[in-house]
Amino acid sequence: xxxxxxxxxxxxxxxxxxxxxxxxxxxxxxxxxxxxxxxxxxxxxxxxxxxxxxxxxxxxxxxxxxxxxxxxxxxxxxxxxxxxxxxxxxxxxxxxxxxxxxxxxxxxxxxxxxxxxxxxxxxxxxxxxxxxxxxxxxxxxxxxxxxxxxxxxxxxxxxxxxxxxxxxxxxxxxxxxxxxxxxxxxxxxxxxxxxxxxxxxxxxxxxxxxxxxxxxxxxxxxxxxxxxxxxxxxxxxxxxxxxxxxxxxxxxxxxxxxxxxxxxxxxxxxxxxxxxxxxxxxxxxxxxxxxxxxx
Amino acid sequence: xxxxxxxxxxxxxxxxxxxxxxxxxxxxxxxxxxxxxxxxxxxxxxxxxxxxxxxxxxxxxxxxxxxxxxxxxxxxxxxxxxxxxxxxxxxxxxxxxxxxxxxxxxxxxxxxxxxxxxxxxxxxxxxxxxxxxxxxxxxxxxxxxxxxxxxxxxxxxxxxxxxxxxxxxxxxxxxxxxxxxxxxxxxxxxxxxxxxxxxxxxxxxxxxxxxxxxxxxxxxxxxxxxxxxxxxxxxxxxxxxxxxxxxxxxxxxxxxxxxxxxxxxxxxxxxxxxxxxxxxxxxxxxxxxxxxxxxxxxxxxxxxxxxxxxxxxxxxxxxxxxxxxxxxxxxxxxxxxxxxxxxxxxxxxxxxxxxxxxxxxxx
Amino acid sequence: xxxxxxxxxxxxxxxxxxxxxxxxxxxxxxxxxxxxxxxxxxxxxxxxxxxxxxxxxxxxxxxxxxxxxxxxxxxxxxxxxxxxxxxxxxxxxxxxxxxxxxxxxxxxxxxxxxxxxxxxxxxxxxxxxxxxxxxxxxxxxxxxxxxxxxxxxxxxxxxxxxxxxxxxxxxxxxxxxxxxxxxxxxxxxxxxxxxxxxxxxxxxxxxxxxxxxxxxxxxxxxxxxxxxxxxxxxxxxxxxxxxxxxxxxxxxxxxxxxxxxxxxxxxxxxxxxxxxxxxxxxxxxxxxxxxxxxxxxxxxxxxxxxxxxx
Numbered sequence: 001x002x003x004x005x006x007x008x009x010x011x012x013x014x015x016x017x018x019x020x021x022x023x024x025x026x027x028x029x030x031x032x033x034x035x036x037x038x039x040x041x042x043x044x045x046x047x048x049x050x051x052x053x054x055x056x057x058x059x060x061x062x063x064x065x066x067x068x069x070x071x072x073x074x075x076x077x078x079x080x081x082x083x084x085x086x087x088x089x090x091x092x093x094x095x096x097x098x099x100x101x102x103x104x105x106x107x108x109x110x111x112x113x114x115x116x117x118x119x120x121x122x123x124x125x126x127x128x129x130x131x132x133x134x135x136x137x138x139x140x141x142x143x144x145x146x147x148x149x150x151x152x153x154x155x156x157x158x159x160x161x162x163x164x165x166x167x168x169x170x171x172x173x174x175x176x177x178x179x180x181x182x183x184x185x186x187x188x189x190x191x192x193x194x195x196x197x198x199x200x201x202x203x204x205x206x207x208x209x210x211x212x213x214x215x216x217x218x219x220x221x222x223x224x225x226x227x228x229x230x231x232x233x234x235x236x237x238x239x240x241x242x243x244x245x246x247x248x249x250x251x252x253x254x255x256x257x258x259x260x261x262x263x264x265x266x267x268x269x270x271x272x273x274x275x276x277x278x279x280x281x282x283x284x285x286x287x288x289x290x291x292x293x294x295x
Numbered sequence: 296x297x298x299x300x301x302x303x304x305x306x307x308x309x310x311x312x313x314x315x316x317x318x319x320x321x322x323x324x325x326x327x328x329x330x331x332x333x334x335x336x337x338x339x340x341x342x343x344x345x346x347x348x349x350x351x352x353x354x355x356x357x358x359x360x361x362x363x364x365x366x367x368x369x370x371x372x373x374x375x376x377x378x379x380x381x382x383x384x385x386x387x388x389x390x391x392x393x394x395x396x397x398x399x400x401x402x403x404x405x406x407x408x409x410x411x412x413x414x415x416x417x418x419x420x421x422x423x424x425x426x427x428x429x430x431x432x433x434x435x436x437x438x439x440x441x442x443x444x445x446x447x448x449x450x451x452x453x454x455x456x457x458x459x460x461x462x463x464x465x466x467x468x469x470x471x472x473x474x475x476x477x478x479x480x481x482x483x484x485x486x487x488x489x490x491x492x493x494x495x496x497x498x499x500x501x502x503x504x505x506x507x508x509x510x511x512x513x514x515x516x517x518x519x520x521x522x523x524x525x526x527x528x529x530x531x532x533x534x535x536x537x538x539x540x541x542x543x544x545x546x547x548x549x550x551x552x553x554x555x556x557x558x559x560x561x562x563x564x565x566x567x568x569x570x571x572x573x574x575x576x577x578x579x580x581x582x583x584x585x586x587x588x589x590x591x592x593x594x595x596x597x598x599x600x601x602x603x604x605x606x607x608x609x610x611x612x613x614x615x616x617x618x619x620x621x622x623x624x625x626x627x628x629x630x631x632x633x634x635x636x637x638x639x640x641x642x643x644x645x646x647x648x649x650x651x652x653x654x655x656x657x658x
Numbered sequence: 659x660x661x662x663x664x665x666x667x668x669x670x671x672x673x674x675x676x677x678x679x680x681x682x683x684x685x686x687x688x689x690x691x692x693x694x695x696x697x698x699x700x701x702x703x704x705x706x707x708x709x710x711x712x713x714x715x716x717x718x719x720x721x722x723x724x725x726x727x728x729x730x731x732x733x734x735x736x737x738x739x740x741x742x743x744x745x746x747x748x749x750x751x752x753x754x755x756x757x758x759x760x761x762x763x764x765x766x767x768x769x770x771x772x773x774x775x776x777x778x779x780x781x782x783x784x785x786x787x788x789x790x791x792x793x794x795x796x797x798x799x800x801x802x803x804x805x806x807x808x809x810x811x812x813x814x815x816x817x818x819x820x821x822x823x824x825x826x827x828x829x830x831x832x833x834x835x836x837x838x839x840x841x842x843x844x845x846x847x848x849x850x851x852x853x854x855x856x857x858x859x860x861x862x863x864x865x866x867x868x869x870x871x872x873x874x875x876x877x878x879x880x881x882x883x884x885x886x887x888x889x890x891x892x893x894x895x896x897x898x899x900x901x902x903x904x905x906x907x908x909x910x911x912x913x914x915x916x917x918x919x920x921x922x923x924x925x926x927x928x929x930x931x932x933x934x935x936x937x938x939x940x941x942x943x944x945x946x947x948x949x950x951x952x953x954x955x956x957x958x959x960x961x962x963x964x965x966x967x968x
Binding site for chain 3: 013088107114181190224275
Binding site: 045046068069161240243246247256258262 | 372374375377378381399402403404405471475477478479480513516517518519521523530531532642645646648649652653654655656657658
């Protein structure tokens with residue numbers, strides 16, 4: 001930052017920082033502060049919470065039972081993020097290189113499935129995946145045609161629902177646009193001459209991707225990873241509806257504390273544990289970014 | 296407002312609220328014009344209920360009769376209803392909690408006592424529902440529907456009638472073909488019942504015993520469902536589900552291969568009730584509406600639409616035989632006779648159920 | 659922006675298309691590198707592996723959606739077995755006044771929340787990118803919180819906030835009755851926008867802005883004429899994200915909605931206790947069609963040339 005005209009700079013800083021800071025403080029931090037206070041409180045009767053400054057809720061939250069669920073949820077979210085990145089990167093690239101006129105439509109096409117309700121979308125996935133769902137019906141039909149020619153055993157429907165892979169499938173389905181959009185935003189209008197230079201110099205397309213495009217897209221990848229991983233970690237509906245008896249994720253446990261168990265202090269403690277954990281991750285991300293000198 | 300807290304925190308909240316008051320103050324000018332009717336209340340009612348839980352013309356009939364406009368909002372679980380009202384009533388006049396939550400909310404001072412003089416149609420209620428244990432003397436609630444949990448099953452895939460909880464909780468005969476309700480309290484209570492205890496007053500040892508049994512049973516369970524067990528059964532995902540009789544009765548009309556049984560050990564009864572939450576802006580309209588819903592003809596119209604069992608004797612008498620004597624809607628037999636209402640036994644018990652369920656799922 | 663294919667015309671047409679101010683013209687000239695747009699090696703869309711991948715992802719995204727739409731015509735109360743064609747569910751959905759009201763509310767909330775979120779998110783991203791200020795890290799952390807915090811926790815926070823700290827008057831006229839929901843939606847949407855915009859800013863060449871300023875542009879001018887055009891893809895991506903998040907949110911909306919303000923997701927979530935009926939499918943199909951139409955109209959209305967938004 002140049003030293004000259006700092007007064008103007010200061011005005012600009014206020015103009016850009018002021019509104020979001022005001023909004024965040026009044027309409028997010030204040031409400032959240034109340035729940036944060038609850039995490040140090042205890043239930044008195046059915047509706048009252050006394051802020052007693054206790055750490056009992058946190059002590060309960062770091063029991064092996066809940067830490068295990070945390071860990072499992074992180075694995076699921078991480079797997080979901082990796083798959084989204086692999087599936088979404090070529091899509092973002094395709095949108096980037098599409099003719100300008102087609103871009104808006106491609107973006108729209110990526111987002112369109114997400115303008116139906118999450119619950120309805122999940123039910124639609126169930127209809128596709130279930131034992132008598134469309135995939136199994138199609139496979140069964142193909143199997144039958146094969147059976148006309150060859151001698152094959154009768155078709156056994158694939159069990160694609162109510163297990164952990166189904167949850168992962170559902171998570172990817174739900175979170176793909178969270179990856180595609182930031183990737184596209186970072187990649188769009190990237191300097192094509194760099195790619196051409198790389199190709200001209202004899203690097204293959206794959207090498208060019210890995211050595212030129214990926215580094216250029218790194219800020220987008222990082223932000224995509226951030227806003228895919230974290231919401232995936234907070235998923236509760238997908239494991240509830242697609243999962244089997246052991247497919248609970250941490251958000252399910254948190255949700256049940258706030259609702260069924262009516263234990264807001266403990267629910268708050270679990271939530272904030274998730275928050276503290278993410279702060280660490282955000283800090284790490286910031287560190288990586290700073291080291292790359294990207295600003 | 297029921298969410299009281301310490302003085303120190305209240306003053307902080309008040310301080311934070313000062314800025315906010317300025318913002319909301321200006322909004323008061325944007326209020327709708329209120330049309331008052333006789334009785335000093337505007338001709339409006341905010342009704343908070345479950346979806347498809349009312350007759351096709353019930354609300355418009357009420358409007359024709361009284362001029363009161365019913366605005367219906369929906370919730371999906373009792374927990375949601377409770378959480379939503381916990382910090383104060385945002386303006387609802389009539390709500391429909393289940394028996395356990397009637398007890399819970401009355402204990403939490405969240406309900407307004409009913410004025411029986413304004414509800415003459417209370418005489419239509421079946422004797423069994425006039426003085427239930429969860430609300431002695433019907434001080435807080437009027438019965439709207441009732442239900443019983445049992446096993447919905449696909450006849451062609453199950454040998455005989457699965458008339459014991461054993462098939463769900465303690466047997467690998469139908470491995471991978473079972474779905475249980477994910478409601479922790481229901482599962483724990485029924486598990487205890489199977490093990491020979493009452494559905495009420497479970498001690499920690501019993502809870503641990505049920506937990507161990509279900510962890511052992513888990514490999515045989517396909518899923519814990521979110522009260523959509525009837526869908527899973529109909530679609531062929533599973534062959535046995537823990538569900539309510541009303542839900543199974545609905546799908547039996549679509550698939551004759553499905554049936555329902557209340558296991559011989561006995562089960563849990565459930566009754567959704569009409570209540571007026573504390574702070575309701577229009578209690579007179581609310582009483583009028585509750586009285587209207589308990590009318591025989593109105594009750595029959597509701598029962599016809601939702602095909603749930605009705606606790607309204609006058610309404611049941613008006614229904615056709617296919618409903619009145621339907622063995623699934625109105626079960627009978629040894630299991631049903633042994634069924635009881637689940638009591639609300641305090642927050643600690645609820646937490647214990649929840650922890651047990653989390654353990655089962657994490658195991 | 660449409661870009662002609664001929665090589666020489668690129669820069670000129672780009673300048674014309676973008677309706678650049680004098681500052682940016684010079685800036686663009688200062689930083690422009692000679693560029694070829696030959697359709698050969700860079701037309702990744704023409705290559706079969708990428709095409710195949712797009713088809714697979716497309717199927718993945720659309721097969722469930724198409725089944726959902728197909729079953730909205732199913733002549734059965736349930737979504738499981740096909741029982742014949744009917745449009746009754748559409749009639750039912752379209753005559754269900756509470757459903758239509760929920761539609762209207764959801765779209766209004768999403769539109770209002772998107773506009774404010776994009777503005778706040780972009781401002782926050784620019785502030786974080788451009789300035790080093792004390793407690794910048796704290797602000798960054800605070801901005802990440804709405805993304806991180808479990809929905810239910812934020813829902814409860816908002817419930818308590820609007821019940822006790824900033825009571826919202828009841829019975830307000832539209833759209834003021836939607837206030838709490840819109841406020842809550844903005845709070846959880848705009849950090850998402852900020853994340854996306856910030857990623858885009860990383861590729862911004864400060865030389866352009868400095869060049870503009872050297873040529874006498876003020877901060878505001880440089881912001882408007884140089885920075886905003888560069889940010890446009892991320893603003894659009896951010897707006898899409900914010901819109902989608904708002905349209906789909908159930909938990910936080912549930913806790914902030916009053917008796918008069920039912921939204922589509924809240925309606926749907928309570929409707930599935932008795933399982934998903936084709937009416938819900940029909941309603942979702944209508945919502946998709948309506949949203950797409952509105953988006954297309956908005957894009958056209960904005961500027962036919964800028965439909966591409968790039």
